[in-house]
Amino acid sequence: MAGKANKLQPVPVWxxxxxxxxxxxxxxxxxxxxxxxxxVSFEVPVAESVAPPAHVSRWLYLHQPDSQHRLLGLGMAHSITAQGEQRFQQLDAAYRQMQGNWTRISQGRGRAGARVFIGFAFDPDFQPQEDWQGFDNAGLYLPQLLFEWKKGRCVLTFNCYRDRAVSPEIIIRDWLARLRSVLYADASVSETGASRVSETGASRVFLKKELPTAASWQDGVSEAVSAMENRQFDKVVLTRRLQLKFADEISHRQMLPYLAQHYPGCTQLSVSFGRGILLAATPEKLFDMSAEHLHCDALAGTYPAHQRWPDARMERHEHAPVVQAIRDALQPLCTDIRTEQSARPLALRSLSHLYTPVRAVPRSGVRPLQVLDELHPTPAVGGLPRQAALTWIREHECYPRGWYTGAFGWLGDHQNASLSVILRCALIQEKTAQLYAGAGITRVSDPGQELRETGLKLEPMLNALLG
Structure with a gap:
């Protein structure tokens, strides 16, 4: 975007x-x-923003390098929230009603693909508190300004929720004021991420805290394995949290281009509702969808990048059940469900995942939030059987996951949607960062090996923070 405003800076002709x-x-x-x-949408000559503007306090940002797609939402025109076991059904009903009442105007080629953002917590019973204050259990979010960059083109959409109490002049004035503040914002973030942090090197970390401790977490893995041997369930995903406190405020905007440069196969996201900032570089799409096509990532099983191929038991006990669970979830909603015969490696610097794409054709009239209701949580973030694993997680995890292992993405017209599972993430508040990592535990899991796996999964955010 444009450089810093000054008194002599001309107003662009456009x-x-x-x-x-x-x-x-x-x-x-x-x-x-x-x-x-x-x-109201326009095609505009605005360069891609590699991070949210410095002066804003509420934003929704999503960058999918593989599809050359970037979204930046600023301000909040309208939101719909829900919680509980019926939360996706409630959001679906509200979104359908919202669509029926929606006036959309496009100037020329200014046609938006994304319409609203969607984000939600892992647990339907999650209550926002402590570090996660400001994050809803689940919500649809219509920003006041939505910038959408797709393969070199930018569409800017002005959004509002019409209220008879607010005059049209005030709405238009607010739109233009927000746009000017964005165009003339400080654009000092480097696209290469070369100066990604502001003096937050390793020497300036003065507090590091694990929850649970490494020893306690390994004990939890052993306990879960014993429960599986007693046939209480077949798989459960256990997580760890690492807290870092710095001497200086964390330069979260500088981290995004660093993550994009070093993890180009991942979706980068940044979300703030005015308090904490959620940042992630996630390798897993929950699903991409149109009226004719649906694609899911089955991503389960992690091993060091230097290892040529994991133990065969990982594919049998951890990966294959995830593939089958996704197929089963899609069965009532889709036809022509296809998977590859064997998993392929997905390499991400210091680690690799077992990966199988799942492709299908949605049945006529199937909506994205119906797919979401069937899919989440997949065994890759919860376990198997689903309810038994979720009960174990609620009873044994000593902190709320919040949006970690939930998902974030967008919904558009014609059943278009894209959601990514929130992995490899950090929740940042001024000088403090909470990092999250997890591992899928099966009856063949080794506690020490699973601990090392979570350490590899913490590396992307640690490297972005510490430089």
């Missing part, structure tokens, strides 16, 4: 034209007395 066209297009739709969402 911005003056956009201001006139925005008023012409939006004013009639804002003056009808109707309520509900309004979106």
């Amino acid at each position: 911005l003056g034209r956009l201001r006139r066209e925005l008023r012409q297009l939006a004013m009639p739709a804002l003056s009808t007395g109707q309520t509900g969402p309004l979106s």
Whole structure:
């Protein structure tokens, strides 16, 4: 985006034209007395933003390098939240009602692909508290401004939720003020991430705390293995949390380009609702969907990158059940469900995963939130059988996961959607970072090996933080 504003900086020609066209297009739709969402979209010559602007306090950011797709949402025009076992069904009903009441205007080729962001916690019973304050259990989010970059083009969408109590002039004025503040924001973040942190090197960490401790976590693995040998369940995903406290405030914006450069196969995301900042570079898509196609990642089984191939028991006990569970979840919603005969390696610097793509054709009328309701949580983040594993997790994990192992993404028109599982993440609050990692435990798991696996999974965020 543009450099720092100063008194001599000219207004771009296109911005003056956009201001006139925005008023012409939006004013009639804002003056009808109707309520509900309004979106006005333009194609604009705005360079891709590699991080949220420095001055904003609420944003939703998603970068998928493999599809050359980047989203930045600023402010909040409207949100819908839910919790409990029916949360995805509630969001689906509310979103369908919202779509029926939505006025959309596009100027020229300015047609948006994404419409709303979606994010949610792992556990349907999660109550936002402590570090996760400000993060809903599950929500749909319509930002005031949505920048969408796709293969070199940028579409800017102005959103509002029309309310008879707010005048059209105020809405348009607020839109333009927010846009100007973004265009003239400090754009000092390097695309290469060369200066990714601000004096937050390893020597400036003065507090490091594990929860649970390494010894306690290994004891928990042993306990879970014993429960599996007694046939209480077949698999469970156990997690660890590492807290780092720095002498200086963490430069979270500098971390995003570093993660994009070093983990180009991962989806980068950054979310803030005004308090904590969730940052992730996740290798796992929960699903990508259109009316004609659905794709899921079966990602389970981790081993060091220097190892040519894992023990065969990992594929049999940990990976294959995840593939089968995804197939079973899609069965009532899809036809032509296809998987490859054997897993392939997915290499990510210091570690590799066993990976199998699952592809299918959605049945007519199937909606993304219906797919989500069937899929989440997959055994890759929960366990098998699902309810027995979730009960074990609730009884034995000593902290709330929050959005870690939940998912974040977007919903669009024509059943288009893309959601990524929130892995390799950090929750940042000023000078403190909480890092999360987990491992799938089966009856053949070795506690020490599983501990080392979580250490490898913590490396991406540790490297981005420590430099």
